Amino acid sequence: MISQGACPDTITFGILLHGLCENGQLEEALEMFEVIQKSKMDVDTATYNIIIHGMCKGSKVNEAWDLFCSLPIDGVEPDVQTYNIMISGFCGISAISEANALFRKMKHNGNVPDHCTYNTLIRGCLRAGEIDTSAELFTEMRSSGFSGDAFTMKMVADMVYDGRLDKSFSDMLS
Numbered sequence: 087m088i089s090q091g092a093c094p095d096t097i098t099f100g101i102l103l104h105g106l107c108e109n110g111q112l113e114e115a116l117e118m119f120e121v122i123q124k125s126k127m128d129v130d131t132a133t134y135n136i137i138i139h140g141m142c143k144g145s146k147v148n149e150a151w152d153l154f155c156s157l158p159i160d161g162v163e164p165d166v167q168t169y170n171i172m173i174s175g176f177c178g179i180s181a182i183s184e185a186n187a188l189f190r191k192m193k194h195n196g197n198v199p200d201h202c203t204y205n206t207l208i209r210g211c212l213r214a215g216e217i218d219t220s221a222e223l224f225t226e227m228r229s230s231g232f233s234g235d236a237f238t239m240k241m242v243a244d245m246v247y248d249g250r251l252d253k254s255f256s257d258m259l260s
Contacts, residue, residue, distance in 0.1 A: 096122070100133050107140025115140050131157075131165050138168065142175030150175055151184075166192075170202050177210025185210055186219070201232035209238055212245065217255070224258045 099122050106115035119137045122129055134157060141150035154172050157164050164172075169192040176185035189207055192199060204227035211220040224234070234242070245251040 096127055096130055096133055099127075100136055103133065103136045103140070107136060107143065110144070112140050112144035112146070129160070129162065131162055131168060134162055135165075135167050135171055138175075139171045142171060142178065145179075147175040147179050147181070164197070166197050166200055166203065169197055170200070170206060173203060173210075174206045177206060177213070180210075180214060182210055182214040182216060199230070201227070201235065204230070204232055205235045205238045208234070209241055212241060212251075217251065221255065221258065228258070 099118065103115050103118060106112070106118065115137060119133075122133065134153070138150045138153055141147070141153065150172065154164065154168065157168070169188060173185045173188055173192075176182070176188065185207055189199065189203065192203070204223055208220050208223045208227070211217075211223065227233070242251060242256050246253055246256045
């Protein structure tokens with residue numbers, strides 16, 4: 087592409103970053119991301135989302151958090167997807183208090199949680215044994231017009247079946 091005189095843009099780089107991250111080549115993606123940052127190209131939220139997701143998936147949640155925190159400094163505002171990725175990263179390493187704090191910050195900053203936000207956080211809280219917090223999130227999610235997704239519903243059904251949750255909890259899903 088470059089040898090033929092065409093300059094890649096953020097969309098092209100985004101596709102490459104996504105492919106690298108999805109194929110477990112995080113280090114190569116991070117090197118490419120560094121090249122992008124050093125160029126005069128404007129890096130958008132979608133590109134940051136790809137690299138933060140890749141970092142979380144590649145067990146670099148703390149580094150992803152550092153990058154997330156640098157977004158405003160770089161002139162990029164995190165969107166709902168950015169928050170969802172980071173909340174999922176925290177839940178993935180059982181850092182539920184950090185996930186809950188980010189959820190509160192998200193709402194405080196005016197980003198309205200979506201069904202993905204709620205389901206991700208509910209599953210994280212359930213895994214951590216925070217049943218009351220999960221129940222509160224279910225109630226809030228339902229009042230926002232969202233419902234439990236298939237993964238959340240299966241998790242609740244499994245936990246009810248093996249006795250870790252009371253049946254009344256699964257009734258909230260109906």
